Amino acid sequence: MSGRVKAIAQVLALGCVAGLLALLVWQLQNQSHAPHVGAVAPAFTLQRLDGPGKVSLASYRGKPIVLNFWASWCEPCKSEATVLERDWTSYRNRGVVFLGVDFHDLASDARRFVGAHALTFPMLEDGSGNVTTGSYGVAQVPETYVINRQGRIVAHLAGPITDPGFAREFRTAIAKAVA
């Protein structure tokens, strides 16, 4: 092989390797991770599921927030929904905001789910899952974040709050967020 062809082949090979490395770095940098407890809750704006318009997390700044991720096809979400509604009615007088985020779900099925469980707290839809899996790194529903008045995460519950362990942690977290 002549020297020139060899040099071109080497440059091409090096270019390919550099491209693959860049891709790997980009992939690692853009990998979604659940935000840590103590970190500022990632901002988002999502379409309302239960009516027209959009809702942003920032609009609730100054209030403790319970952010619950769910889907109508999720079995544990069904029993959790009842508990969430009950807690919402008891905590709302203390200024706690409950927000439900339905993700990777058909909006029609999600609305049916909300109706069937008589859920009255604000519901948002994240069909593409960009916020849920991207910003909040939710791997499986249900998951719940408790956010304090300063917009910082107080607790991340990666499971249904009907679970006794999570239920305890949930109440402790709300008490912390309200304080």
Add this chain to the structure above:
Amino acid sequence: MIVRVAAVAAVALVFAAPAAACAHPRTSLAYLQGQVMCPTCHTTLDMSDSQAARQIDVFISKKIAACWTAKQIESALVANYGRGILAAPSHKGFDLLAWWLPIVAVLGGALVLAFGVWRWSRRRDPEEPEEPAGSGLDEETERRLDEVLARFE
């Protein structure tokens, strides 16, 4: 799996009557299962047995029964889940790379291979024996060699 098939079959049966009146050939669940991704498991629907996939199966079956075309069903799913719900990338913008890159790679590979084979075959060609420009012997030695050879003739 059995539950999933039964649920889809039940939905298909419920909607079977209006489906018979479709003005155009109906698409099939099996076809769309290969075109649509399960949003939670990142495989196509036909490779997934998750709850989310089952929910989409039921949705598709209902729409097929209601005479929706594959395009209409895909559009409805994209409107709900975003572009990522489709297994195949679109034919425009950055997504075009996904279609063209494999073709370019295969063509490039074929070219490199052809070039390599060509070089290799050239190297293996038997070289023509070159006409000796001279014996390399001086005149005296050559004369003596001719004499010795003449004796053997």
